[in-house]
Amino acid sequence: MAERDFDPDRLTEVFRSIDSMRVKMAYDLIAGSGLEVFIFDGDMSRMLGSTSAVPARLMVYASDAAEARARLKDLGFSE
Secondary structure, three states, X not given: OOOOOOOHHHEEEEEEEOOHHHHHHHHHHHHHOOXXXXXXXXXXXXHOOOOOOOOEEEEEEHHHHHHHXXXXXXXXXXX
């Protein structure tokens, strides 16, 4: 899949968590399926520890959101 020009206005959230391990696993799952995925607020979430104030968010292009959510659901990930 060819990389697109990064456009944050075309991204949508498909997963969020305060658990950095779950975020990384979900990221790897989505990226491994060939979809572009981005972690937002990951550093801030780790800085604040396990507080729910700032969860890390996985973002994909809106056109890939349904496929990304389906893959996450198939492996038991939920928001």
